[in-house]
Structures are given as C-alpha cells and as structure tokens.
Amino acid sequence: MSYLSIEFGLIFVVFFAIYWAVRVLPKFQNKLLLISSYLIVGSYSLQFAIILFIYTCSIYFISVMITSSQNHAKRWLILGLVASITNLAIFKYFDFFRYELQSLCNFLNLPILLPVVTVLIPIGISFYTFHSVSYLVSIKKRELPLANFWDFALFLAFFPSIIAGPINRAKTFLPQIAVSQPRDILDPFRAFTLIILAVIKVYCLGGLISENWVTPIFSNPLEYSVIDLLVGLYAYAMQIYLNFSGYTDLVTGIALLLGFRLPINFNFPYLASNLREFWERWHISLSHWIRDYIYIPLGGSRCGFVRTQINVMLAMLLSGLWHGAGINFIIWGACHGIGIVFLNILDRYLGRGWIAQRSPIIARLLTWHYVCFTWLFFFCESFADALDYLNALCHNFTVQPHYIGALISICVVFLIYPICKNIPTWCAVQLSRINSIYLPVFFVLILWLTIYLAPSGVPNFIYANF
Known part of the structure; x- marks a missing residue:
C-alpha cells in the first residue's frame, strides 16, 4: 500500500483518532x-x-x-x-x-x-x-x-x-x-507542512518531470541530441531528489503526528560544493551509518593517507552495492569513491576547498555535473544501457534539440535553488497563522489541487526498491 494513496490516507485518519484516544x-x-x-x-x-x-x-x-x-x-x-x-x-x-x-x-x-x-x-x-x-x-x-x-x-x-x-x-x-509518560503530537504545523511538501514533490513535480523528460529521453537516448540528453540527466537528478526527499518529508511528518522524531535525511544536497559535502547532505542517515559502521571500523583516516583512500573506496563500493545487486550500482559507488579520493588528493596538494574558496559557483557546478553523471549508472538497468546513453551524449550533436525550454527551466531552478531552503520554515509559519477551524479545509484543498495537476496514477518511491 502506497503511503501516497487515498486508501492509506483514510486508514491513517482512523488510526490517528484511535491512537490518540489512548494517549x-x-x-x-x-x-x-x-x-x-x-x-x-x-x-x-x-x-x-x-x-x-x-x-x-x-x-x-x-x-x-x-x-x-x-x-x-x-x-x-x-x-x-x-x-x-x-x-x-x-x-x-x-x-x-x-x-x-x-x-x-x-x-x-x-x-x-x-x-x-x-x-x-x-x-x-x-x-x-x-x-x-x-x-x-x-x-x-x-x-x-x-x-x-x-x-x-x-x-x-x-x-x-x-x-x-x-x-x-x-x-x-x-x-x-520505551516512554512511560503520555506522548504529544510534535511540531504539528511542521508536520503538516512536510506532508504537503511531500505530496507536491513526489506526486506533482517528480511525476511531471518523470513523465515529460526522464522516461521519454532514457527510453531511447539514441534519438535525442546532446542538449536533450543533458536535460534527461538533469531531470533525473531532480526527480530522484524530489522523490526521496519527498518520501522522507512524508514519513517525518507522519512520525511527528505520532509523537516520534526521525533523523534528518536531506539538507539541500545540490548546494554542495564538493562530493564530501554532497554526502553530508544526501541520505544523511545512510552516509553517517556507513561512516560509523564501515569506514571508521576499517581504520577511517587514522592509518595514513593511502589507507584512508582505500577505506573511502571500500565504503563507497559497499554503498553502491547496498543500493542494488547489479554492476551499475557498483560502478555508481565506485564513481563517488573515485571522486572523493581525487578531491582528497587535491586537498592534500592544493589546500582544502581550493576551488570553492576561489569560486563557490564553479565548485557547485562541477559537483552538480559530476553527481548527474553518476546518476546515469544509478538509473540504467544495465551497463549496456548506460553505454548507449554515453555514446549518444558524445555523438548526437544535432542543432534542433527538443527540450531547449526544459534546459532553460532547469538552469533557472538551479540558480534559485538556494532560496528554496527557507520554504519549509516559511510554510510552517504561514500555516500557524491560519485559524485552526479552516486548517483542515486548506490542507485538503492543497492536496486535491496537487493530485489534480499531477500525472495519473500513484507514483512509486524509488528508494523502496533498495
């Protein structure tokens, strides 16, 4: 049963009433x-x-x-x-x-x-x-x-x-x-904000991006130009972020309504200026788990520079394998491991954050493009599919791209993305100002409008496969 389905929503409302009746x-x-x-x-x-x-x-x-x-x-x-x-x-x-x-x-x-x-x-x-x-x-x-x-x-x-x-x-x-005292609903306005944002992210934005850009381009990459293929990569990077962070928002909101706090899992990862920072912002609970239970037990950074890089590679390879039993996931993990090792070498000989200190926007652009490149292996079902995409990306230099408007839109989103980090807090404050009598009506209206604008069907959670 999908947590975004109407059936789950109705059942949860009944469960919520029973749950708090025995507070x-x-x-x-x-x-x-x-x-x-x-x-x-x-x-x-x-x-x-x-x-x-x-x-x-x-x-x-x-x-x-x-x-x-x-x-x-x-x-x-x-x-x-x-x-x-x-x-x-x-x-x-x-x-x-x-x-x-x-x-x-x-x-x-x-x-x-x-x-x-x-x-x-x-x-x-x-x-x-x-x-x-x-x-x-x-x-x-x-x-x-x-x-x-x-x-x-x-x-x-x-x-x-x-x-x-x-x-x-x-x-x-x-x-x-293991509490003995009655629980309370935690941060109700933040909880409702997270649920609304989750539905918008997964149901509407993620679904539209997948339907209009990701699915058609990745289905047959040889038919598209380089610009179109870049749009496909950028679009998938946006879709997986919206899908997974949206799921995290949803379950975090549900947990708050039940009196539980879940760990922070995303912190605007595409603002990262290098791969290390990306993993401090992306799937934080996983990256910290790998750090504490794999990387540090292997020796971490305590056994010299060369051994540290070996530990980094092992940790990232295991991260890739955790995501799925396939060679593409191992390649994806290896790409991130190689990127972090290369970054560590640059830091060692040029100074930590050498690029970011001189041009934060260039550092962010380089990180964004490298992450988008690795998502190719994450999305494709086989290595052959990934090679087809790369082959088309290197050869299809046509002059009439289908998705030039989409490319411009993605560039605009990339530029205004830093402003978005204040949206959850702002939305929670605005919700707190609405009369509690009208709040359920407003909540249902937003959900209905989002579902109406979204593609038909209930979207899947990508990370539920892992």
Whole structure:
C-alpha cells in the first residue's frame, strides 16, 4: 500500500483518532503501532511479515546473549553481525552472485551448474538490517540497556521508516518507544507542512518531470541530441531528489503526528560544493551509518593517507552495492569513491576547498555535473544501457534539440535553488497563522489541487526498491 494513496490516507485518519484516544497508555499505543506496521509489511506479502518476525526474534536472542555473557559478548556481537549481513545477502544478492559465479564457471570451463532459485526481496530488509546492526553495537558498547522485546520489534518494524528509511539509530529511537509518560503530537504545523511538501514533490513535480523528460529521453537516448540528453540527466537528478526527499518529508511528518522524531535525511544536497559535502547532505542517515559502521571500523583516516583512500573506496563500493545487486550500482559507488579520493588528493596538494574558496559557483557546478553523471549508472538497468546513453551524449550533436525550454527551466531552478531552503520554515509559519477551524479545509484543498495537476496514477518511491 502506497503511503501516497487515498486508501492509506483514510486508514491513517482512523488510526490517528484511535491512537490518540489512548494517549494516556503509551504502551498500548506501541502495540497499535506494531500491529499496524506488520499489517503494512504483510500487505506486500505475508512471507515478508513472517521473515521480519523470525529475524527480530533471532537478533533479540543474540542481544540477550551479548548482555548476559560478559566474557563472550564480542563473539555474540560478531555472530549477530554475520547473521544480519548473511540474511541480507541471501535475500538481496543471491541471484546477482549466482549469475556472476555461473559466468565465472562457464568462463573457466568448469562443469558446475548452480541452482536457479527465485528469491523475493522482503520489503524494507535493508533498513531493518541496518537498524538491527546499530542496536547490537549499542548493546555491546553499553550505550543503552537491553530493550523490551516488543519495543525492539517496533523499532525494526516502525511503519513510517521501514519501507525506505531514514535509518534510525537504536540509542536515539528506542528511548522514544520505551516512554512511560503520555506522548504529544510534535511540531504539528511542521508536520503538516512536510506532508504537503511531500505530496507536491513526489506526486506533482517528480511525476511531471518523470513523465515529460526522464522516461521519454532514457527510453531511447539514441534519438535525442546532446542538449536533450543533458536535460534527461538533469531531470533525473531532480526527480530522484524530489522523490526521496519527498518520501522522507512524508514519513517525518507522519512520525511527528505520532509523537516520534526521525533523523534528518536531506539538507539541500545540490548546494554542495564538493562530493564530501554532497554526502553530508544526501541520505544523511545512510552516509553517517556507513561512516560509523564501515569506514571508521576499517581504520577511517587514522592509518595514513593511502589507507584512508582505500577505506573511502571500500565504503563507497559497499554503498553502491547496498543500493542494488547489479554492476551499475557498483560502478555508481565506485564513481563517488573515485571522486572523493581525487578531491582528497587535491586537498592534500592544493589546500582544502581550493576551488570553492576561489569560486563557490564553479565548485557547485562541477559537483552538480559530476553527481548527474553518476546518476546515469544509478538509473540504467544495465551497463549496456548506460553505454548507449554515453555514446549518444558524445555523438548526437544535432542543432534542433527538443527540450531547449526544459534546459532553460532547469538552469533557472538551479540558480534559485538556494532560496528554496527557507520554504519549509516559511510554510510552517504561514500555516500557524491560519485559524485552526479552516486548517483542515486548506490542507485538503492543497492536496486535491496537487493530485489534480499531477500525472495519473500513484507514483512509486524509488528508494523502496533498495
């Protein structure tokens, strides 16, 4: 069930009323949230809900052993991490690695035929795996006590963030679950602002960009000119940002209405003046997770300049692989790794921020174009498709582009983009000035107008695939 569907909206209104009717019973609210979360997961497949519950029981058992086995806590932690990653690898990467291993066996003329097994990827598996890793590490470090089983189950299954993030940390989110005092709706005007912005971003703007520019250009790039192909890349960069940040806005708003705070996941990433800054602004919960649980354990920047660059490459390659089991995602991660390594080399020999200090706009333009180039591998289903696009980009120098107006529009948006960072705060202030009697009418009117202007159909959340 899409969180942008009318059905979900109506069900949520009923759930919201029941949820706050038992405000004085936060434990009962937790049970309502847990049941609702499993129903949503089960709406995709009953098997997904069963897999989630079995996984929850297994990880919780390991966390109990970590806290009770002082002499063997590290071994239990390693077992838990291996179990988490193995579970993710089996469901998410089995087909990919089977195909690659079979190709290698055929190349080496080995008479080995690997079994073909259809493995469905459980919804949200990447996110609840990362949640569980943060929990096990926090338990081992004694950053929080052993959680109640049902609180832990809700932590993994919490429906606003299980589908496509953001990634919650156990030490900050579990205390919000294990409260004994009645909850309150948090920042209601900001919550409604985020929900309205989410619908506009995903339903209207993202849908129109995809329908008019991204889909037709990427479907057959050989038919388009260089300018058209640049528009396609720029448009997809805008679409994925609007889609994913819109989803984050939506679930953050929903969580605030339920009395929970989710971590900030986007901070205007296309204002970044280099790739490092881009990853400090884009999918922040993921980039920080990779930093804390992969990059730093590998040695971070503590083992010399060369080793640091190796760690950067490994972290970014794993980031690419996390997004999908395909060579294009690995190339995408490698491109970001190479870009950050190159930036680190420039900083080492020319000084940190050498380009940005001399011309911030040039630094931002260079970063924007490099990020747009990498999105090509992220979007295309195969490496051959990406090569076709690159080939057309290098050869189709026609003089009659179809989307010159679109290119001008994108350039204008790029220039005024810095002003947009004040829009959420401004909108929340304006909403707070509206009489509460008229606020629901205004809210419904905005939603109706947005849906009316948007393309037909309920848009998908791109990151729900990862």
